[in-house]
Amino acid sequence: xxxxxxxxxxxxxxxxxxxxxxxxxxxxxxxxxxxxxxxxxxxxxxxxxxxxxxxxxxxxxxxxxxxxxxxxxxxxxxxxxxxxxxxxxxxxxxxxxxxxxxxxxxxxxxxxxxxxxxxxxxxxxxxxxxxxxxxxxxxxxxx
Numbered sequence: 181x182x183x184x185x186x187x188x189x190x191x192x193x194x195x196x197x198x199x200x201x202x203x204x205x206x207x208x209x210x211x212x213x214x215x216x217x218x219x220x221x222x223x224x225x226x227x228x229x230x231x232x233x234x235x236x237x238x239x240x241x242x243x244x245x246x247x248x249x250x251x252x253x254x255x256x257x258x259x260x261x262x263x264x265x266x267x268x269x270x271x272x273x274x275x276x277x278x279x280x281x282x283x284x285x286x287x288x289x290x291x292x293x294x295x296x297x298x299x300x301x302x303x304x305x306x307x308x309x310x311x312x313x314x315x316x317x318x319x320x321x322x323x
Contacts, residue, residue, distance in 0.1 A: 187241035187307035191216045191300075192227050196254045198246035200290035205297045212297035213304040216244065223247070224285075225258025229269045232283060236273075242282045242307040246299065249287040259287075277314055281306050 193199040199220050205212060217240075221227060224247035232243050245266060253259040266285040273283055284303055288296045 185308060185311055187215050187304060187312075188217060188239060189215050189242040189244055189300075189303055189307060190235040190240040191218045191244040191246065192221050192224065192231065193218055194224050194247040194259070195220055195222050197248040197252065197290050198288045198296065201246075201288045201292045201296040204290070204293035208293055210293055210297045212300040215304045215307075216300050223253065223255045223258045224262035225253070225255055227262060227265075229265065229272065232269060233272075236278060236282075236313060241310075241313045242284070242303060244300070244303050245283070245285045246288045246296070247285070249289055252289065279310055281310060282313060 193202055199218070202218065224245055227245060232245075235243050245262070247259040247262060248254065250260065263285060266283070270280045270283060274280060284299075284306075286299050288299060
């Protein structure tokens with residue numbers, strides 16, 4: 181085993197925008213790190229904080245939430261609500277000793293394949309820098 185840390189990142193991607201952007205990045209052969217484990221959701225507004233906590237409890241080193249740009253949500257204002265919930269979630273994660281950088285919320289449209297690849301690359305680099313998540317911090321509370 182080498183001493184190189186490769187993070188596992190769970191990505192919650194909006195069906196209408198971010199997932200389509202990821203699909204275009206793949207179809208275009210755009211390179212991005214293979215560390216992302218994608219979960220397709222209809223809308224970021226449907227993501228419960230428990231999903232994120234469970235991802236960390238089950239071994240994720242980072243969580244990436246990607247949704248529609250403000251004003252472009254297929255479900256009116258749900259991406260705004262998700263952004264607000266994300267801010268609260270960051271405070272909960274910090275209380276468990278998990279760095280804010282491990283849970284990122286961003287916007288990627290269906291036409292932004294290059295942006296998708298860039299965000300995944302940035303997130304992977306950030307998590308590599310942080311190292312593995314402290315599972316003891318989350319494991320006791322999320323189970």
